[in-house]
Amino acid sequence: MKSHDVMINPSRPFVIYDSMSIKLDTLEFDEVALNLTNTTLEVDGKRGDATFAFSLESQRRQIGVGNKKMVLSGLRAFDEEGMNSIVDMYIRRMDQFGLADVE
Numbered sequence: 001m002k003s004h005d006v007m008i009n010p011s012r013p014f015v016i017y018d019s020m021s022i023k024l025d026t027l028e029f030d031e032v033a034l035n036l037t038n039t040t041l042e043v044d045g046k047r048g049d050a051t052f053a054f055s056l057e058s059q060r061r062q063i064g065v066g067n068k069k070m071v072l073s074g075l076r077a078f079d080e081e082g083m084n085s086i087v088d089m090y091i092r093r094m095d096q097f098g099l100a101d102v103e
Contacts, residue, residue: 029058
């Protein structure tokens with residue numbers, strides 16, 4: 001978001017899951033790792049579409065690909081301090097639910 005000079009509103013964040021697709025090359029796996037391969041953000045005024053592309057890997061080989069799309073609304077000019085407060089709030093919530101292993 002910083003490279004597009006936009007951010008979500010820290011006092012009223014509005015992010016909606018839109019869609020996700022996954023294509024698997026095989027169903028022959030026991031464990032799978034998800035690896036982010038690309039991100040895009042298309043901004044149109046106060047609205048944006050964020051897409052996250054990822055690969056699915058098992059035993060160090062790719063077994064599939066996918067992408068997830070999120071809709072962002074109420075975008076405003078990027079502010080480092082405001083964005084840091086959003087990140088801090090997110091980390092606190094993850095910690096509250098025992099999911100703080102986020103980078």
